[in-house]
Amino acid sequence: MLKAFYHLLARDLRLAFRSRHELANPLIFFVLVVSLFPLAVTPSADLLMVMAPGVIWVSALLSVLLSLDRLFKQDYEDGSLDQLMLSPNPLVILVLAKVFAHWLLTGLPLVLIAPLLGMFMYVPDEAISTLIFSLLLGTPVLSLVGAIGVSLTVAVNRGGVLLSLIILPLYIPILIFGANAVDVASDGMSVRGQLLFLAAVLALAISLAPLATAVALRITASR
Amino acid sequence: MFKRIWGWIQRFSSPKHFYSISGKMIPWFAISAIFLGVYGLYMGLFVAPTDYQQGESYRIIFIHVPAAWMSMFIYVVMAVSAGIGLIWQIKLADMIAAASAPIGAWFTFIALVTGSLWGKPMWGAYWVWDARLTSELILLFLYFGYMALQSSIEDQRTADKASGLLAIVGVVNIPIIHYSVQWWNTLHQGATVSKLDKPSMHVDMLIPLLVMAIAAKLFYAAIVLVRARNQVLYRERNRQWVRELVEKL
Amino acid sequence: MIDTESGKTALMLETRQLECVRDDRLLFTDLSIKLAAGEILQIEGANGSGKTSLLRILCGLRRAEEGDVYWQGEKVSQVREDFYASMVYIGHLPCIKGDLTTLENIQSLLDTRSQSAPIEEIDEALAKVGLAGFDDVPSKALSSGQRRRILLAFLFLTKAKLWIMDEPLTALDVQGVELVESMLMEHRETGGSAVFTTHHGMQLPCEMSSVTLGKGQGSKC
Amino acid sequence: MAMNKRSKRKLLVVMVLLGISLATVLALTAFEENLMYFYSPTEVNDGTAPTGRAIRVGGLVVEGTVERDSDSLLVKFDLTDGAENISIEYSGILPDLFREGQGIVAMGKLNDKKVFVADEVLAKHDENYMPPEVADALEAAEKK
Secondary structure, eight states: OHHHHHHHHHHHHHHHHHTHHHHHHHHHHHHHHHHHHHHHSOOOHHHHHHHHHHHHHHHHHHHHHHHTHHHHHHHHHHTHHHHHHTSSSOHHHHHHHHHHHHIIIIIHHHHHHHHHHHHHTTOOHHHHHHHHHHHHHHHHHHHHHHHHHHHHHTTSTTOHHHHHHHHHHHHHHHHHHHHHHHHHHHTTOOOHHHHHHHHHHHHHHHHHHHHHHHHHHHHHHOO | OHHHHHHHHHHHTSHHHHHHHHHHHHHHHHHHHHHHHHHHHHIIIIISOOBTTTBGGGGGHHHHHHHHHHHHHHHHHHHHHHHHHHHHOOHHHHHHHHHHHHHHHHHHHHHHHHHHHHHHHHHSSSOOOOHHHHHHHHHHHHHHHHHHHHHHOSSHHHHHHHHHHHHHHHHHHHHHHHHHHHHHHHHHHOOOOOGGGSSOOOHHHHHHHHHHHHHHHHHHHHHHHHHHHHHHHHHTTTSHHHHHHHHHO | OOOTTTSTTOEEEEEEEEEEEETTEEEEEEEEEEEETTOEEEEEEOTTSSHHHHHHHHTTSSOOSEEEEEETTEETTTSHHHHHHHEEEEOSSOOOOTTSBHHHHHHHHHHHTTOOOOHHHHHHHHHHTTOTTOTTSBGGGSOHHHHHHHHHHHHHHHOOSEEEEESTTTTOOHHHHHHHHHHHHHHHHTTOEEEEEOSSOOOOSSOOEEEEEETTEEEEO | OOSOHHHHHHHHHHHHHHHHHHHHHHHHHHHHSOTTOEEOHHHHHTTOSOSSSOEEEEEEEOTTOOEEOSSSSEEEEEEEOSSOEEEEEEESOOOTTOOTTOEEEEEEEEOTTSOEEEEEEEEOSOGGGOOHHHHHHHHHHHHO
8 A cells, every 4th residue: 555655655756856847837927926025016125024924825735736737637638547546546535646747746835935925025034933834834834725625626627717717715714724823933932832733624624625535536436 | 114105205206297296395394485485574663663773774684694504405305316327326315405595595685785875874885894794705606616517517417517516515514614714704894793693582572583594495495396307308208108298288 | 156166266346237328418328338357448429429528437447326336246336445455547548747867757547556566577567568768768859659558568567457548559650559468368368357449450369258338328238 | 656546546546545534633733723813911911922913812701809890891800721821801891691610711911910801792591601712711720
């Protein structure tokens, strides 16, 4: 089972690195959207500081959402998904491998670049670590929950808008707690509660989302 | 024993049987819904005493509160019947789920509109990011997602199963969303103390409210049966019994 | 039913009263198929008669409206893992990643089945399908016929007892068709069985059963 | 393949259950944290409560401290948890149940002079039906 996990993870990472230009797209999108705000609103430090947690989190959320297509679309179109479903290994494990690969390729880069964007948006130094931690706990949930949505919509033509419609409401708790943690940390207060909550949602998502995704994939394959 | 119950369930849930049974049930639900609705509205709008704080404007709760209750109730009904359809392959359950979604969305919409109308005298603004209104708004999005997914998948069985799974995922998420919004709200502006938070409500106000709530449930039962019957006819249009039925008309 | 002594007549795949509905259309009903070891079954029928749907039902990707599929006498849903270890499905999609080399494609397909093969064996299989020397070429540089041949090499390497193939001759040239035919014969000789669809009409120098789908009814000829 | 199908499935079920219980434990721990930013007067005076940030304080209104401004809605009163007192300023209509000796929860910010400027004051019925957060605060103060 572990072997199957590892092999699929390695395959997805290898595939991603073979088309490196696509790899950077979500990251560039993230930076781009965040830098639109100072241009659209005003570059005043006071205002940006207030908006920063929300802006960074919303941008991260949209960036993950746009990259979700990568999870199953190609495998669906070239038939590899059928082969995955005919594997003697539990589909849940394979789903986990694919989601983990997706997070390594989109979520993790966002986490790593976030301090830079925090600086752009005048996030106080003491809140930067909270920004990183909240994204570290929150972005995997975005990939996990997103996987359910993609596997439901992968067979739908032009499913992009549909995907956002069904997934964004489910992202709200992560957005609330993630952004709030950064906000509270900027005031130098303890954010243990928020981070614990994000960790709780992460644990729940790891246990249940792959199951739901596996069921969703079976439904989609039943065409 | 188990087999017998299972057989009974399957017989009852066969579309043909459902069609004839529901046809007899609808008038009863519809008539009692209308009767109770009119009675409840009359009691609520004219008989119930004026509130000591909010005056007459509180009377909107006789529509707002039952609608809000229904919006959540229908979502749960939808998720449960979708789950039954998904696990036991009962087509009727899928049809009930699909038939419920638009009704639930309408109740949610009514709850939102009446909530913001009520907000004007209470908070001085039509829209306030109050925890309840926000939760209702997100619930409306969940309904939209369900309906969008249901209508964008061509194959009916696949559409039922896919949107059914989404409804179940949504129902797992509702408590998390609800808690998050509530917590976010208390943090930003303090819990709004609304009339209903207090355990006691004057009995003359409570009775019309409960009557309206029951009327709303009956109304839902009637409409969902009508809609599910339409679904049955449409989906079974190639079957013998539907053809015979149509020929009789 | 199952004759374990000779092995050749052992029942592999069976369907009982299968019914399939797609987009509110009844494709076939009451379809019962029996496939013994060493037997090759051809599914025939017009476009849209449900050939692909039947194959997807057989390998468990799609759920039948009614009826069940049995593997060696047991419901497939009960013995999914055994079934998937001894069955290989090749759909009409290529399953090939353009960014991976031929060798990597084969290895990742085998990995999915929790199988592995030594390099020499893979090279041998590639030589067999006429892809010798292509092992480190990115698959996007290959023609579609060559990509189908990668799948044939994979098919050969799985050593699966049952092959389920949807239009295996798609994109193949004359030699390719001959290759598939000889592979099927060899497979049959070793006690393997196969189900496939084709509208090219394959002529195998052996007994071949066939099932024709159409007009809402499946009938075994 | 060392494991057969049944033990694999069992392992998965166990993992899922473990994950859910971990989530529950984490969530319960999170709820124990001060997610609502609720502080007692003692915590305000010893500096645990932050200034200039929306927080909530709870306790009993000290008898004889309520001063109403004659030409505005401004009200000043003291709040106690039995150990320490803080002063609260509030401008607005107080709930009907607001009385001296009453248990209340106030939302607002601490200013630099350690005066709590409330935006909202919620009253509770009587001391016997205090909200759990007030009761906890009182209890904690008594132990000190």
